[in-house]
Amino acid sequence: xxxxxxxxxxxVDASGILTGDDIGPRYTDTRGHGPxxxxxCVMRPTxxxxxxxxxxxxxxxxxxxxxxxxMTGLVGGGTPGDGDVVLSLERMNAIExxxxxGRTMIADAGVVLETAHGVADDAGFVLPIDLGARxxxxxxxxxxxxxxxxxxxxYGMTRQxxxxxxxxxxxxxxxxxxxxxxxxxxxYDLKQLFIGSEGTLGLVTRCVLRLQPKPLTTSTAxxxxxxxxxxxxxxxxxxxxxGGGLGAFEVMWSEYYDFxxxxxxxxxxxxxPNHKYYVVTDALGSNPEADKDRFExxxxxxxxxxxxQDGVVAQSDKERDDLWAIREGAGEGFRTIxxxxxxxxxxxxxxxxxxxxxxxxxxxxAFPGAKTLILGHLGDGNLHAVVSVGDGSEAAHxxxxxxxxxxxxxxxxxxxxxxxxxxxxxxxxNWSRTDAEVEIMRMLKRTLDPKGILNPGKVI
Amino acid sequence: xxxxxxxxxxxVDASGILTGDDIGPRYTDTRGHGPxxxxxCVMRPTxxxxxxxxxxxxxxxxxxxxxxxxMTGLVGGGTPGDGDVVLSLERMNAIExxxxxGRTMIADAGVVLETAHGVADDAGFVLPIDLGARxxxxxxxxxxxxxxxxxxxxYGMTRQxxxxxxxxxxxxxxxxxxxxxxxxxxxYDLKQLFIGSEGTLGLVTRCVLRLQPKPLTTSTAxxxxxxxxxxxxxxxxxxxxxGGGLGAFEVMWSEYYDFxxxxxxxxxxxxxPNHKYYVVTDALGSNPEADKDRFExxxxxxxxxxxxQDGVVAQSDKERDDLWAIREGAGEGFRTIxxxxxxxxxxxxxxxxxxxxxxxxxxxxAFPGAKTLILGHLGDGNLHAVVSVGDGSEAAHxxxxxxxxxxxxxxxxxxxxxxxxxxxxxxxxNWSRTDAEVEIMRMLKRTLDPKGILNPGKVI
Numbered sequence: 001x002x003x004x005x006x007x008x009x010x011x012v013d014a015s016g017i018l019t020g021d022d023i024g025p026r027y028t029d030t031r032g033h034g035p036x037x038x039x040x041c042v043m044r045p046t047x048x049x050x051x052x053x054x055x056x057x058x059x060x061x062x063x064x065x066x067x068x069x070x071m072t073g074l075v076g077g078g079t080p081g082d083g084d085v086v087l088s089l090e091r092m093n094a095i096e097x098x099x100x101x102g103r104t105m106i107a108d109a110g111v112v113l114e115t116a117h118g119v120a121d122d123a124g125f126v127l128p129i130d131l132g133a134r135x136x137x138x139x140x141x142x143x144x145x146x147x148x149x150x151x152x153x154x155y156g157m158t159r160q161x162x163x164x165x166x167x168x169x170x171x172x173x174x175x176x177x178x179x180x181x182x183x184x185x186x187x188y189d190l191k192q193l194f195i196g197s198e199g200t201l202g203l204v205t206r207c208v209l210r211l212q213p214k215p216l217t218t219s220t221a222x223x224x225x226x227x228x229x230x231x232x233x234x235x236x237x238x239x240x241x242x243g244g245g246l247g248a249f250e251v252m253w254s255e256y257y258d259f260x261x262x263x264x265x266x267x268x269x270x271x272x273p274n275h276k277y278y279v280v281t282d283a284l285g286s287n288p289e290a291d292k293d294r295f296e297x298x299x300x301x302x303x304x305x306x307x308x309q310d311g312v313v314a315q316s317d318k319e320r321d322d323l324w325a326i327r328e329g330a331g332e333g334f335r336t337i338x339x340x341x342x343x344x345x346x347x348x349x350x351x352x353x354x355x356x357x358x359x360x361x362x363x364x365x366a367f368p369g370a371k372t373l374i375l376g377h378l379g380d381g382n383l384h385a386v387v388s389v390g391d392g393s394e395a396a397h398x399x400x401x402x403x404x405x406x407x408x409x410x411x412x413x414x415x416x417x418x419x420x421x422x423x424x425x426x427x428x429x430n431w432s433r434t435d436a437e438v439e440i441m442r443m444l445k446r447t448l449d450p451k452g453i454l455n456p457g458k459v460i
Numbered sequence: 461x462x463x464x465x466x467x468x469x470x471x472v473d474a475s476g477i478l479t480g481d482d483i484g485p486r487y488t489d490t491r492g493h494g495p496x497x498x499x500x501c502v503m504r505p506t507x508x509x510x511x512x513x514x515x516x517x518x519x520x521x522x523x524x525x526x527x528x529x530x531m532t533g534l535v536g537g538g539t540p541g542d543g544d545v546v547l548s549l550e551r552m553n554a555i556e557x558x559x560x561x562g563r564t565m566i567a568d569a570g571v572v573l574e575t576a577h578g579v580a581d582d583a584g585f586v587l588p589i590d591l592g593a594r595x596x597x598x599x600x601x602x603x604x605x606x607x608x609x610x611x612x613x614x615y616g617m618t619r620q621x622x623x624x625x626x627x628x629x630x631x632x633x634x635x636x637x638x639x640x641x642x643x644x645x646x647x648y649d650l651k652q653l654f655i656g657s658e659g660t661l662g663l664v665t666r667c668v669l670r671l672q673p674k675p676l677t678t679s680t681a682x683x684x685x686x687x688x689x690x691x692x693x694x695x696x697x698x699x700x701x702x703g704g705g706l707g708a709f710e711v712m713w714s715e716y717y718d719f720x721x722x723x724x725x726x727x728x729x730x731x732x733p734n735h736k737y738y739v740v741t742d743a744l745g746s747n748p749e750a751d752k753d754r755f756e757x758x759x760x761x762x763x764x765x766x767x768x769q770d771g772v773v774a775q776s777d778k779e780r781d782d783l784w785a786i787r788e789g790a791g792e793g794f795r796t797i798x799x800x801x802x803x804x805x806x807x808x809x810x811x812x813x814x815x816x817x818x819x820x821x822x823x824x825x826a827f828p829g830a831k832t833l834i835l836g837h838l839g840d841g842n843l844h845a846v847v848s849v850g851d852g853s854e855a856a857h858x859x860x861x862x863x864x865x866x867x868x869x870x871x872x873x874x875x876x877x878x879x880x881x882x883x884x885x886x887x888x889x890n891w892s893r894t895d896a897e898v899e900i901m902r903m904l905k906r907t908l909d910p911k912g913i914l915n916p917g918k919v920i
Contacts, residue, residue: 101692102808102841146645154704157643160620175896181806181841183617183877185606185656186885186892187919188901192652196645213700232561240673243746244614244704286703287754294747346641348562381562381641417643425646432646436635441648447907459647 001083004061005041008085011053016091018042026071027086028079037082039066046091048166048174048205055203055453056172058085064456067199069141070112072133074342075422077145077198077458084456089140092205098123103211104163104180109140109204116209125211128155132328140204146196148418153379154247154284155212157418159195164208167194169201170449180208193448198420199455201448215284218247219295222323223302223311224275228353231277234307235379238281241298247282249379250327253356254278256373256386260326263333267325270312279308279378280327327375337371339392341400343385347413352383355407362403363387367396382417405431421459429460461543464521465501468545471513476551478502486531487546488539497542499526506551508626508634508665515663515913516632518545524916527659529601530572532593534802535882537605537658537918544916549600552665558583563671564623564640569600569664576669585671588615592788600664606656608878613839614707614744615672617878619655624668627654629661630909640668653908658880659915661908675744678707679755680780683762683771684735688813691737694767695839698741701758707742709839710787713816714738716833716846720786723793728782730772739768739838740787787835797831799852801860803845807873812843815867822863823847827856842877865891881919889920 009017018027019041028036040063045051058065066080068088080086089110097106100123107116113127113134120127129142131149141147143165147158155161164179177191194202225231231251239246257278261269271278285291295313302308314320334340347355356374363372367389376383387400405415409431416425416432430438441460445452469477478487479501488496500523505511518525526540528548540546549570556566560583567576573587573594580587589602591609601607603625607618615621624639637651654662685691691711699706717738721729731738745751755773762768774780794800807815816834823832827849836843847860865875869891876885876892890898901920905912 099808099810101810103696104808146649148643148645152643156620159649160616169900173896175900176894177897179874180808180872181874181877183608183612183806183837183840183842184874184892185608185878185880186874186876187881187889187897188657188661188904189606189619189652189655190897190900192649195649197648201648213696215703216700236563236673240676241746243675243744284703286701286705290750290754294750346643348559348640350559350561377643380643382643412640414639414641414644414646416646417641418645420645421647429647432644434636436633437637437647437650440629440635440650443907444648447903 001040004057004063007057008041008043008054011057012043012045012050016044016046016050018044027068027088036079037084039080039084039086042086042088044088044091048168051087051168051203051205052172052174054085054087055168055170058453059171059451062451062453064453066455067144067203069110069138069144070133070136072137073141073145073422074344074419075416075424077420077422077455079423081457087203089138089205095119099180100124102180105209105211106178106206107139107209108206109138111139113137113139113142120211124214126214127161127209128212129158129161139207139209143195143204143207144197144199145420148377148380148382150248150250150377152377153249161210162191162195162207163210165191165194165204166206167202167204170451170454175202178206178208182210193444196420198422198459200445200459201454215247215286217285217288217291218320219283219285219292220280220314220320220323221295221299221311222270222278222280222326223299223308224271225277225279225307226275226309228277230307231279231378232349234279234302237302237307238283238298242283245284246379247284249279249281249377251375251378252278252327253374255360256375259333259371259373260330263336264330266332267329268322269326270323271310275309280323334386337388340386340388341397343387343404344417344419345383345385345404345408345413345415346381346417347383347408347411349378349381351411352378355383355411358407359385359404362407363389363400366399366403380417401428408432423457426457426459461500464517464523467517468501468503468514471517472503472505472510476504476506476510478504487528487548489531496539497544499540499544499546502546502548504548504551508628511547511628511663511665512632512634514545514547515628515630518913519631519911522911522913524913526915527604527663529569529598529604530593530596532597533601533605533882534804534879535876535884537880537882537915539883541917547663549598549665555579559640560584562640565669565671566638566666567599567669568666569598571599573597573599573602580671584674586674587621587669588672589618589621599667599669603655603664603667604657604659605880608837608840608842610708610710610837612837613709621670622651622655622667623670625651625654625664626666627662627664630911630914635662638666638668642670653904656880658882658919660905660919661914675707675746677745677748677751678780679743679745679752680740680774680783681755681759681771682730682738682740682783682786683759683768684731685737685739685767686735686769688737690767691739691838692809694739694762697762697767698743698758702743705744706839707744709739709741709837711835711838712738712787713834715820716835719793719831719833720790723796724790726792727785727789729786730783731770735769740783794846797848800846800848801857803847803864804877804879805843805845805864805868805873805875806841806877807843807868807871809838809841811871812838815843815871818867819845819864822867823849823860826859826863840877861888868892883917886917886919
């Protein structure tokens, strides 16, 4: 190891390698998802060439490498083990170019999402990848996990915003595929290999991202609905009547709404608690004179058709923030029911309500008095569940996993809609993938990383 | 070969294999792109299991297999060679399911696009993949080539409409990855391997496609513009002011417009010929009361800002068809300048006008009196060129290729925006891909098709 460490130190500047006590908690604290080991060192390269040199040295030595971005992942995808070489992209944080005509941004993998948002905004555009961890999450991590978020219904997952990228393979080969065009059918679309594969097939070092025109208006409503079949019908009405302008459609089951009322004193629930489902939805528009009236007219239509029973429309940015806080700001309540287990699953919309009902019932049987809260991005087929059973043990966690993922498996859903597999869901990958799928994943892994040095133990 | 033919015959019903004179021109006429050989037989399976059995037999025998869909490709991707086994998906043409809640269609690869359009329409949706060959092109072919078309600016390439698929690998392994959700981050996104790889990595047999709500209005304008920088500025204005509603943005250089005026007597050019660029654009909307007025107001703004110099707005479906015919209906004119070479390239928008100017000039130097017509999907970074040099020889074709692809290479563009590589552009793949990219494509090919039996000689 001493030889390798010396070689690695020679590949970077003095700030480019950390060992021993210099390895701070940033590199080992992965939000409790799997215990981190003691990495041999942390490499902090400043260029793709340095990443290549580091990987080549590790490859030759057969040393495992764990790539890290902003360390905001939720499934332990960045957790190092004993003796791993951590490779943090944090110092590769330049935004190289904004092309306002082609509407692209070229940036390093270590750029923090919020920084990229600001640069896009200054140029008159929006970078539509967005999620709560925007202040720490990096572009490379978002690409490696194909991150989702609240704007997927309008702009798609991160995959759809990536036009090109540069990646370094396990043996140090640099793959530069910095396509800037929306269309490029010249051979295989290699970038897809590195989007969503959590650093197990190669390390993303740079990217070309697609920017979008800024919406000129945002209209927000919070509505109550009494029967589940009206929820997708309301979604369909909005989607049809808003053209391409539906910006978010988030559903909360009543148990979650009641929880917010009881446990989040700083929030202001806008509707009475007698509905079974609550939806917060955004319309993104381009006509400041007319959009809000039109949005309210569509809601009136939905009410007349019996699709929604009650609702409020935000009259100011402050009111919009308050409505969204019901969906996103329940942290103070969650702290009162810790420890809890969180889930990120997808399934056909038609089975969602059955999933929610059965999940709550089965968990109640296994853990009487448990709290199971269901909410999520219904329009994307994606629900989140928050489960508190009064026991944070690994055994309890596994028992809840088995219950929820079993229902998902039977419904043809996925154990990971947007968070990825990491270490946390690895044992459940084959609950939503066939044997043939898993075998071909392994075949790709063997082909691109024959020594298995990249992010070992993650995904497969 | 006799043994293999007998085994193949045993794998399908009596209509499932064609040999000798029964092999009609459908299977060997590939629009003149590369001379077709005499295939050993044509297999016409009716199920994924039969496709698997056929591939297993061919794999064991080391026999090459050429998959075929509707045979509308433009780069020779379906051309068989002597002794190849043609595998036509034409009899796998069932639409299995429409889910109006999840808004998905599950269909066989051999379904003709126009048929799928009709079924989607009957269910109240639009399947947004669309192109001129819709009456023959099949879903499997569209997926295998990641087809584009005029609606890419609104809905993306075919890739973005594919949620899941089933593919058969070279050795007969069936990979069922029929995901129905918009989000699924459970491991690698394997379907990407088979989208756009032209049947060289596996054969797509079934798919899950995403449907979209029907637009309620379409507004169409045809405008004249005098300077190139106003073209992307006009695009940006439309994109911003229309929210997500920009449905098409097609640009024609003046040489093309003049050509239509001179060679297409059945068309009705709507504007005088004094402009340098012409644009036909669609706005897709959802508000029948207001959309047309709003569209005209945006055009008025563009005129006031000096971005467009002249324009007409279609007042009826007939007028819309007439405007679009300028862009799409020039076949009568093209026939008068045959033989001609056609191109499908992409590049950053900022270099497009230089590409057009330099292409026309360089081709004129090489072939005095040649016609070079430029038009295309500017918003997608994709241009088409039609070149007639009075000589249809392979030598002339190669010379024009070298000129145009040389300019594209220097501009960082792609030799194929949407048509694919097939046989026709194979020699130019490395003009827009790096050595490392091509090497990794080869590595994937070796991994998934180690004997090289799938669509030999295509792409790489």
